Amino acid sequence: MPTLLVIESSPRRDLSMSRGLTAMFVAQWLENNPDGHVVERDLMESNLPFVTMPWLGAYFAPPEQHTPEMKDILRLSDELVEELLEADHIVIGTPVYNYNVPAVLKAYIDHIVRKGKTLGFAGEGLVHGKACTILMASGGSYTQGSPIKDRDIATSYLKLILKVIGIEDVTVVAGGNAKSVDMGQTTRTAFLETFAPQVAAAASVD
Ligand SMILES: Cc1cc2nc3c(=O)[nH]c(=O)nc-3n(C[C@H](O)[C@H](O)[C@H](O)COP(=O)(O)O)c2cc1C
Numbered sequence: 001m002p003t004l005l006v007i008e009s010s011p012r013r014d015l016s017m018s019r020g021l022t023a024m025f026v027a028q029w030l031e032n033n034p035d036g037h038v039v040e041r042d043l044m045e046s047n048l049p050f051v052t053m054p055w056l057g058a059y060f061a062p063p064e065q066h067t068p069e070m071k072d073i074l075r076l077s078d079e080l081v082e083e084l085l086e087a088d089h090i091v092i093g094t095p096v097y098n099y100n101v102p103a104v105l106k107a108y109i110d111h112i113v114r115k116g117k118t119l120g121f122a123g124e125g126l127v128h129g130k131a132c133t134i135l136m137a138s139g140g141s142y143t144q145g146s147p148i149k150d151r152d153i154a155t156s157y158l159k160l161i162l163k164v165i166g167i168e169d170v171t172v173v174a175g176g177n178a179k180s181v182d183m184g185q186t187t188r189t190a191f192l193e194t195f196a197p198q199v200a201a202a203a204s205v206d
Contacts, residue, residue, distance in 0.1 A: 001035050005087035008042045009094045009105040010137070017137035017178045020192040021199060022093035025135060028203035029089070039083060041108075048076070048107040059114075077111040084112050089131045089205070090167070092158065096138035099153045109161055118165040125166025133202040134158055134172045141176030171202040 006026060010016035030036055049055070055077075058070035066074075084090065094101050101109075113119055118127050134155070142152035155172055162170055173195055181191045 001037055002033050002088040003037045003039060003086055004029050004033070005083060005090045006038060006040045007090065007092045007108065008040065008044065009092070009102050009108070011044050015188070016095070017175050017181065017188070017191065018093035018095055018135055020188060021135035021137065021173060021175055021195060022091055024192060024196060024199045025091050025133065025203050028200050032204055039087065041080070041083060043104045043108055048104060048111060050107055051110050077114065080108065080111050081114050081117045084118070085127065087130060089133070091133045091135060093135045094137070094154070096136060096154045099151045100157060101154050113161065113165060125164055127166040130167050131169040131171070131205050132162055132167050133205070134170065135175065135199070136172065137175040137178045139179035139182070143174055143176055169205070171205060173198045173202055
């Protein structure tokens, strides 16, 4: 039974374009994998703390020396890592904020890049055999030929960090020009529909 991990990071709920794309993806993936299991990790509901001194103390201490307080402080990070390692396909729905991913997604990444769990002590990625789909919504468009393509930090960053932990089978659906919906030039439904073929193709990878 394949497992799909769905990571959501937009605060805009029903208005969100990235959440619209993930909903399309999940529906298609379940059609392709009727016995599949979907795990949703909504980062807007996960209360992820930023890295602190006590967190770092626990992070750098060898597990056999962990105190109950250290175990406690790493519990959520451990849970997120387990969730990631149990998934066969990971889908990340994300807005672009100031040319990068939103802070909550960066906080998630700080929790799942863990020495000895997802990253080897020699710097090698330990997460293998997984596909990842990034469903990105941005006000502007950064695809080939765009005069602002060089500002597409969010895509490069996500691809890089996924590669660092070992995930190289990555598909990106760039939901650019989402501002056309906010400006009333098109509807949310019509906007999302333009990405349906790309989303369906990405949901067929396994
Ligand atoms: C704080 C903030 C920063 C943004 N920065 C960018 C940006 O740098 N580039 C861009 O193309 N769009 C930017 N946008 C527009 C969003 O990417 C766009 O509204 C997108 O649809 C958000 O994803 P969502 O609909 O899933 O929430 C920004 C929006 C907000 C609220």
